[in-house]
Structures are given as C-alpha cells and as structure tokens.
Amino acid sequence: MRRRPLNQAVPKLKPSMTRLLILVISFCTAASVTLQPHVIQAEEQPPRRVLLLFDSLAIGTAREGNVEAMLRLLAVKGLQAKLQRVDEYREGQLAEYRGLVFMANNPKPDGSNARHLYAEDLLRYGLPYLHAGYDLPSAFAERLRLRTALSEAEQAQVTIGPLEGAPLGEAERMPYISDSQGTPYGSVAWPSSGKQAPFAVLEQGIAYAPVFVAGAASELAMAYMLKDWLGDSRTGSAHLLLKEIYPFTDLALLQATADALYDAGLPFIYSVRPVFANTDFPAMRRYLEVLKYAQSRNGTIFAEAPVVSGAAGIQTSPIKEKMAGFLNLLAESSIVPLGVGADAGLYLRNEGQFAEEGMAFFRSSALYPDSDAFYLEQAELNTTFPESMLCVRWDELEPYWKDRSSATLPVDVAMYADFFTDAAGMESALRRWKSDWIVFADFKKGRHLTRTEAYSLESSQGTLAINGSPIGLNDAVRAVSADYAYREEERKSLERLFTVQNYVYVTVICFSLIVFGVFLLIGVRLYRRKFMK
C-alpha cells in the first residue's frame, strides 16, 4: 500500500482543521503501516472456510472422484474446506463458513430433509453457493432463470480458455443448461447433434455446473468459474513439472534433461523425493549437486512428500523433524525448495496430521490426483497453501491446447509427467514440448516462501534467496569423491606391533615350511631306501 504523499494538493483549510487533518492522516498512515502485513504476504487474507457437501460418491459412474477433484481445486485456491455428507448437515452449520459447494452426484435424490435445511440456511446467511451436478434446488434455479435438458448419449466436448474440444465425461445422457441468466463459462458441445451449452453459469454468487467430473479439462474449466465465484483477482500460468525423481534416478539423465530444457527455453520444476537417512553419503551429495545444477538451469525444486509405507503397521514417526531435516539439507546445499509435491490423498486424508506436520513449511503445493481411489467421505482441511498449483497430467491437456497464448489461466497449473526412464523418452517428450503451444512460466518469477526453523527460503522475481541473501545460479556440477568413511573403524590396539609381528611370524613359518619340505623329500628317500629294500 502506498503512502499518500503529503505534498499532494490539499484544499486550503483553517489551521486547526489542518492540524486535525494532519493528525488524522498521520494516525491513518501509522495504523496502516502497523497493520500492514509483511510485504510478501500482501495479498493474504485469513483463509476462507467452505463447506463441501455431497449426496453420493458416484462410485462406478463417470463422476467418480469428482468430490476429491473439487477438494483439490479448493485447496489450490487456498481455502479451508470441510467435507460432509449432505444427510449429516445440521441446521446452523453454515454459520461458520463463507460458502457452500454441493456435489449433487445422485441423479435420483431421495428428497430428504437435509436439502431443505441447507438451502434455508444458505438463504438465511446469504452465502455464495456452487452446485455441481443434477437438480439445482428450485430456489436457486429461479434466481438463475435456469432451464435444463438432457442430452443424447454421446461424447461431450468442452472448450474453455486455451482448451478446445477436450472430452468431458462419458458418452451418456447428461443434463445441460439450455437457458439461463448469468455469466456463462466455457462451452460444452455435442458434435454429432450440434448442440452447445455453457459449461457453467454464475449469477450473484450462485454458480451452477451440470457436469463436473474428475479430469484435467473439467477441473480447469471449473477453475475458471471458481475464480470468479470466489472473487479472486489473481491469474495463473502453466508450469512444467517432472516428478518421480529419486536419488537413484539416472543422474546423468537429470542433468541432460535440465540442459535440454534450458536450451529450449522451457523453465521447469523438479519435484524430488526426500531422503531422511544416509544424507552424508557421497551418493546423496551427488544427488544434491545435480539438483543444484538443475536449479541453475531455470529449474525450480519442489520437495516431494515421502512415501507412506503400508507395511509400517501402527507406528508414529516425527515427520516434521524429518522434512525439516531434509529441507535444511537442501538449504545448506544452496537449493531452494519452493513448494511441496504430494499425492492429494496424503493431504486430504491427513493421516497422522500429515498436512500440519509435514507440509506446513510450504505455501505452495502441487497435489497430484491420486491414481488409487480412496472414497473420502469426510475431511477437515485446515492447512492451506496460498500459492498452489492445479496439477493435471500433461498429456491429458496437451492435445487440446490450441493456440490461445493470449488466454490467461485462472489458476497456476502444473502440467506434470513422471520423469523419464531413458534418454529416448526424454527426447520425444522434449520434441512435443518444444512444438506445442503451451507457454511454460518460470515458477521462480513469483513470490514464494518456504520456512523451516533454521532457514527462510524464498523466491521473488526470478531470484532465489536463503535467509535473505540471494544465491548465485551459475554453479556447474561438482564432482563428488567417493571416499567416505562409511563406518568408523574400531581403533585397533597395538596395530603396528601386531602387523609387524605377524609379518615376522609368517616369514619364519614359511621359511620353516620350506626347510621341512626339504626334509620331507630327503626323508621319503631315506625311508624308501631303508624300509623298502
């Protein structure tokens, strides 16, 4: 916030009024200075809480997983969310929230009481409402002057922002908006029948999207609407993210990829698996050297969450200390991890307080859609990541990304892929990235902060800083010597004495053996002569 300079034109006032004005102005300025949060958190407000209700998880249908997808979207927007079945809604619950999202996945609702309850509370509290799925309650449908119809059973395609003709859902009959008042977002088309309808509409805080499925295109489309629904002014850009990077990934390939991407002018993010033990081994140092190198090649490093072992049984482990240790290790090697990458399930299920303990260091997150369905029925998500990215598989969106480089994204999007297994894979991917129309932005250009007790790691406008001092990005990969005392050798007593003594004895014995050998030969001959005559 800029201080209004006092020398701007001010109408002539009486002296006492002037004094009063000066006093008031100074007070306001002072107040604004003290109340002003730290410059890097300028746009932050206290996180907003949203209630997410659903009537069915839609298991086995095309909408399966859309609840989790919505949770992810809300997390990307930095919201706190509570997930709950609509049947369990209590009257008055909405008082604690700033908005309600309802996933109406059940095409034939049983008309229970709960729906009335929440609708009443919504109207009472005047909160924004987002309805995704079947049967928008009549009160809201009226507001939107909504008329819906059912499509034919054919594959729908959605076009929004840079996407064109991305498949939406399955080839089945689905509701669509035939007419409504309100801002339309995107368009869904059924090519064979030529029908077209908006993907979603928004009017005075009420948003309706008839079809929302888990999938890159659908999520991105929903993000457009969410941005306006939440009144968020920020826009985002696309980033390239490579995950599944381990200390034993082919380091040469990591280095070569960083070089190739740099040469192609593509900034990227490496999301690297953490290491909690054996961190002073030469192998670890080699890993860190390559990561530092990647960082200097327009790469950004994300710390990835560890794997949660299914074989661990009942155990607790201090994830906070472990992650802090890993982050400190990165910091000591001049590597600045700007965010955390994790499977969405880790965050959403929050087992063992994983989000609070293991992820609270970060303000940026990349939550990967889980490949294993986990049918979450309730969740309390209180840890937020204000500068997060929506993660979509790169090859899910790229075929539909047309030349709309002017279109801005509603949210930062991380288009991710697993790191390659060989050079051929890398080269073919690189070819596609160079030739497609997606413009990848450098994550470092934004303001990001990761904080541990010992280090404050941040980026701003392309420079990285550790504890306030910027780091140079021109390091070449240093060779790491393999000499390492893996084990402290036990101090052997009197080592020299014994080695010399042993040597002496061995010599003496060998000499004696030779002499004995001679005797043996003589002896055998003598024996033969004496006894075998």
Added chain:
Amino acid sequence: MTIADVLMVIAVFCIWTLLLVNIVLIIAGYLYYMDCEATPEPVLSGEAPFVSIMVPAHNEGMVIIPTVESLLALDYPRDRYEIIVINDNSSDQSAALLASLQSRHSERNLIVINTDAVTGGKGKSNALNIGFERSRGELIAIYDADNTPERKALRYLVAELMRDEGLGVVIGKFRTRNRDASLLTRFINIETLSFQWMAQAGRWKLFKLCTIPGTNFVMRRSIVTKLGGWDVKALAEDTEISFRIYQMGYRIKFQPKSVTWEQEPQTVKVWFKQRTRWAKGNIYVIVKNIPMIFRRRTKVVRFDIIYLLSIYFLLLTSLIMSDILLVLHAMGLVHTTIAGFSSLLWTLAVVLFIVGTFITLTTEKGELSLSNLWQIALMYVTYCQLWMAVAAYGMFAYFKDLLYKREAKWYKTERY
C-alpha cells in the same frame, strides 16, 4: 586396551615363541636322525660289562611274563647280565607267575624280589632302590614291566655308553606296541615318536641334553651310588634323576637304534590318570629345580629347565588363556580389539604343526602314510586339547597336594 587385550597379547607371544622353539628342535632332531643314519651301529668292543636290568612291577601279572621273556632273549652275553624283577606289593598272580618262570629258566640270572606293604609299596623309586641293593652290575639298565625290548636293544645302549666316558646315561627309543588298538593309541604313537625325535633328538643335537624316559636306558652304577639312589618322594623319578645327573657333569645321550616296545593306555580315562601323574610329577621336579637356573655351574641344564618350565607353565597357561578368551569372545561375553588375529597366520601355524610332526614320523617304518597325516590333523583339535586338560589338571592336583600336604601315591596304569 582392556585386560582381555593384555592377556591375549601375552598369551599370543608365549605361544608363538614356543612354536618357534619347537621348529628349531624339529630341525635339529631331524639332522640328528640323518647323522644317525649315516653312522654305523655302535659295536661293543672288549669285554661286555656286567649289566643289572631292573624291572619294577606292581600288579603287572598280565604283562610281566612276556617282558621278562624278551629280556631273557636279549642278544647279550647271558652270563654278563642279570634280570632283577622287583614285584612290589602286588596283590595279583605276579609272584606265582614269576616263580614258575624262574623255575623254567633256573639257569639264568633271574632274580625276583617280592615285597609287601611293609617292605615295599612306597612307589617305583623305592622299588628301584630295593632292586639296586641286590644288583651287582657296573651298569644299571631299567625297563618298565610292560616293555618288550628288541633283541639288540641292550647291546646298542651298552656299546654307546662304553664308547664315551663323559656319558652318564644312554637312552633308547620306545615304540607303541598296541598302536592300532584305538584312535587314542594312534595319537599316542604319533605323540611319542614326535616327542622323541623332536625333543630328545633335538635337544641332544643342540645342547647334548636328554631326559631319561623311565625305560630302556642304561646308567653307570657309580652315578646311582653318588646320587644315593632314587628320590622316593618324586613321582617322576626319571626327570628328577636326569637333572641330578646333569648337575654331576655327565651327559645323557639318545641312541635311537635301541628300541623297546611298550603298552600304552587304550582308553581316555586310563590315559588321563597316567598323564596327570606325569604332569604332577614333572611340575614337582621343575619347581624343585628352579634355583638351578640361577647357578652358573648348571648352565647346560638351564635350557632344559626353562624349556620344561615354559612348556608346563607358560605355554599351558597361554594356551588355556587364549582358548578361554576365544570361547568367551565367541559367546559375546568379552571383547578384544586385538588387531593381530590373522587367519592366514594361524592356518600356516597349523600346517606347520602338521608337517613338522609328520616329518618326525618319517623316521619309522610303516609310519609314512597318508592316514598319519589326517590323524595328526585330528590330533590337533582333540588330543592336544586333552593334553592341555591334563596339564591343567596336573597343575591343579599339584597345588592341591601342596595345600593338603598329601603324600605321593603310586597310581598304576591299568592293563588290558
């Protein structure tokens, strides 16, 4: 450096030093063997001196007759030697058997002295003293009751003795008659051969020293007289006498051509008792003669005493200590950080032991065989450990006797 470390260092040093000493002895012994092969048999020149052969016996009814018969069959002028059997306090048929033997060879110089608990029964030394009183030879020969000497055994011994005035005693070789009776007797056979060819032959070659083995040897009468007979208190009367003979300035020579065959214990229990007795006796002798190390006159004997001392005390304790430490280390109860444990070294040492022992066996007919080789190896792990147990027990028994001031008793070796 823990206590265990210090003990290990000492133990290892002792073991290795003694091993080196034994190597030297084996080499010396073998060289002596080659010498002996090169020299012709000793020949008796002039008149054969009169020899009194003494055979102390206690309850030896089972073996005494063949012994006396082989003594009667010796290749030596029949009128120039007498056989004195001291049948000391025997409760078996010995007296009757000897009497009938006497009657069958009434023309020979065969004297049988039967004693009872009053007149005898005080041990082998006392029996020998009794026999000595009856003897008239200028040379005394002693044979154990279970020995069957070869025909020329006595002749060689006497011839060798008469050749050199400086010799006080000439000892012969003894072999195991019941070699094939059990695995134990095979081991004893190897042990006795290697002992004689290493210790006796080796010491003679280097220091002109030997110890009397208690049987198959010939001694000058004058010496016995000068010594005043055998020490009744000593259990190992032969070692005792050897030392006293050295002190008189005489030497004891090893003449391997003179051979006697004796009966060795066939079971471990009997063997254990016999060896413990020897061990105890030897310890007694050593302890008694420790002062001799410090007297200049007995320079020649110093080595022997030190050698025996080291074998019985130092080596034994070292071996026992290192074994105990090894076992404790294996059980994880004790921790040594000694750097020196080189498996190569120990393997070489074992090989050395086996080869060295084998060499001493090549001197005898029928012993140059592969079976002996693996038996030596087996001996290393079994017999030698038993020997350590014997020596330890002997030491223990010695101290017990010392403590309780018990009298030396004559334990008999069981016969089969």
Added chain:
Amino acid sequence: MDRFHTGRWTVRWISSFSRFVSPALLAAMLTVAIGSAALFVKPYVGMADNGDFYRILYGNGLYFNAPDYDGQYFGYFVRQYGIMQYFNDNEAALLSSQSLFIRIAVWLNKLLYSPHVFDIRAQGALYLALYTSAVYLLVESVTWKMPRKPGYFVALIAVFMFGDTGYTAYFHSFYGEAVVLIMTMLLAASGLLLCRGRYNDYAMLALFAVSALLLTAAKQQNAPVGVIAGVMGLPLLLIRRKAFRVTAGASLALLLLTGIAVYALIPQEFVNINQYHAMTRGPLLTSGNPEAALAAFGIDEQYAILAGSIYYELYTTVDVQSPILDQSFYGRYGFLPILGYYLAHPAQAVDMLQLAARHAFTIRPEAMGSFELAAGKPFGEHARFFTGYSELKQALWPKTIGFVAIWALAAIGFYAPSFMAAVKSKNMRAAMKLPLVVMIILIGLSSMAVSIIGAGDADLSKHEFLFTVTFDLILFAGLADVIRSRTRARERKGGGEG
C-alpha cells in the same frame, strides 16, 4: 495302622503307575493338559496376524469376517473366520503343506461346529493332537529302556521345553511355524527311533519321509531341508538290506527332489519387502563401502542411499513396489547372487550371522499379541501361562554366532565317540545317530542362512523359527543322553561292587 496301609497303597499306586505309564506317556499326557489349558481354556491363547494370513486364508477358502480386522493386526488374535460358500476365485492349488492341515481343520470344523464359521480351535485341536504324538515319540526315543525315575525326569524336561506356550500358541494362528514345529519334531523322533530300533522300521521310515516332506513343503524357505535330509539320510541305507534299503533309497531320492521342486515351484509371492531388505539390510548394511557392494551386483551406486533402510518405517523415500525399483534394483539380484556375495566376503557373512544369532533364540516374536480382543487385555499383550522355557531361553543363551558354533561342535563332539565305536563294531543302526544329529543341526543352520540371504536382518526372529526348534531338539536329546549314560554308569558301578 492307618499310616501303614496308606503308605502301602501309595507304594502300590506308584509302582502300578510306573508300570503302566511310561515316561513318554507321561510327557504326552502333560503336554495335552498344558496345551489344552493354554489353548482351550479362557482366555484363549493364540497369535496375532502380522499381515501374512490373508494369502494362506484366501487360498484355502476362508475369509476375514471380523468386524474390525484391520485394527487387530499385531495386537490381537482372531478366533473366528468365515468359510467361503461359493466359488473361490483365489483358490490356489495347494500352496504348501500347511494348506493340507488347514483344510483338514476346516473339514473337522464343518463336521463338528458350523459350515459357515471357522473356529480356529478346530485347527488348534488338530495340531495339538499331532504335537502330542510327536512329543510322545520323541520322549520314547530317548527314554526307552531307561529306568523309570530318570525317565520321568527326562519327560518333565521335555514338557518344560516343548509344552511352552511360546510353541503351542502357534497352533491358533495361520503361520506355517505350527507345521514346522510338529514336522521337525517328528523327523527327529522317527530318526532316533530308527537308531534304536524301537518300532517297526518301515513305519518309522515312512514317518521320517513324510515328516521331512511336509516340513520341506511348508514354505519355500524350507527347500534346503529336503536336500539335507535326502543326503544326510543316506546312512539309513546301511541299516538293513534289500527291501528296506530300496524303500529307504527311494524315499531319500524323493526328499531330494521335493527340496529342489519346492525351491522352483512354490509360487514365491514376490514379496517385495523381503527382496528389499535382502539387499538393504544385507550386503549394504554390513559392507564398509555400500557403493562397492552395489557394484558387485551391477546396481547403480546411487542406491547406496538405501543402505540400512527398513521398509517398516512409516515415511520412506521410495515405495517398495515402485517400478523404478523393479527395473534397476530388484531385477539385479536374487538368492544365488547374494549367497555368492556372502561367500566372497566372509567377514560380512560373519557379521550377518552374528545378527542372525541375536534373534535365533526367540520362540515367539515380540510384536504379536497373544489374546483375543474379547479377552479384554491390552493391545499386543503376551501370554504368560507356562512360558518359563521361552523366557529362559531368550535370557540365558549367549546370542552370538560363536555360541551357535560351539553348540554345533559340542553336539557333534558329544556323539562322535559313540559313532566311532558303532562304526567299529559295525552297528550301523547306532552309527546313524551322528548323521541324524548333524542333519538336524544343518537344517537349523540352513534356516539361519536362508533367512539372512532372503531378507537381510529384518524380521529374523520369525524366519529363524526352524533354528530355534532344532536347537531345542538337540539340546533335549543331548541332555537325555547324558542322563542315560550317567544312569548306565551308575548301574554298572553298582553292579560291579555288588
């Protein structure tokens, strides 16, 4: 007057007792009593699942029907399971010999209890019955022709050692250890009975072969048992001629083939966790230079980061099932390459054996609870009823490889003299004893070796169960023989003086 009568009655009772109740029978009766008290009297004792049950369960037509099965892992043992009524598509053809016993138990359960719910007590009863007969035969083999008093003493030792709840608790679980325990004991007992010529030779030979077969087929790790039994059993051929020799030869050949077959054929559920540990808690753990160790297997040196890591830790760097490990880690080593590595680096092999020895004397692993949820005990609580021996064993013996070596050498040295005497006197039957002892020792040691090679030092106490059983069997046989020879010596001395 009354005291005189009672005294005489007691004497008569004692004499008829000792006439009719042999030490073996006493041991059997006590085993049944103590085992039943542990297994069939509330609170029932069993062993909790550590995740391994589902395979053997589903393969045999059972399923978990407890409401909160997941919460009971490690802490409580579950008594009742559902029996699949319809087509079971998980049904694998006999996974192992353990399946045989489970199916018999299920059949018994259907007969006597319910066709829908399987109560594990049916299996417990089956195993206890077999175990009692094994104990009977074992005690008979050492106390036959022994005077009653020392015989009873030996029987009591047997009950103390083998009636221990640490052993019998396995009967109420789906671990293969129950089968291993019974079959190893039968193997030893039948061998010893053959040595003494107690029962019909063909019967004992059959028992020997069958128990060895079932033991070998109990799990893939037991493959060496077949080979060892087949080879060390060769002296059996010398006991009798003609028909017996042919039968024995055929049985031994069959055992050998079974051992090889078990190694090759039993589907080794590619247990990635064990494969992982075999390297990270094996060569990488003990090597002074993990990168060199990896180079020996042709694996990328960066995997040194995983040195010493345990997959049971909650947060790890890499998923044990992940494709990157499959590609560049697991595929590069297996049982034989690791064995070769240890042979080439004996110092590390000794280190690993030391680790193995540290866990070799546990009968029941720490982690598993003994009671049911319904019994109201704390999570993971161990039973304390009649566990004197298992606790003593763990506390008493030095858990070092040196001690194991001493035990093996002492056992061999103890039986060697009688072996030599028997060979000399051409008594081939008695001469069989030493090869039998060596066979059992080798079986125990093989279990140790296979455990280390197969899974490094992770989970050792469970994998080394076979060793702990063989250790006890040899110890028991040795003790019994010492008592026997001292009794005989005493008799002889007494007879001589009289």
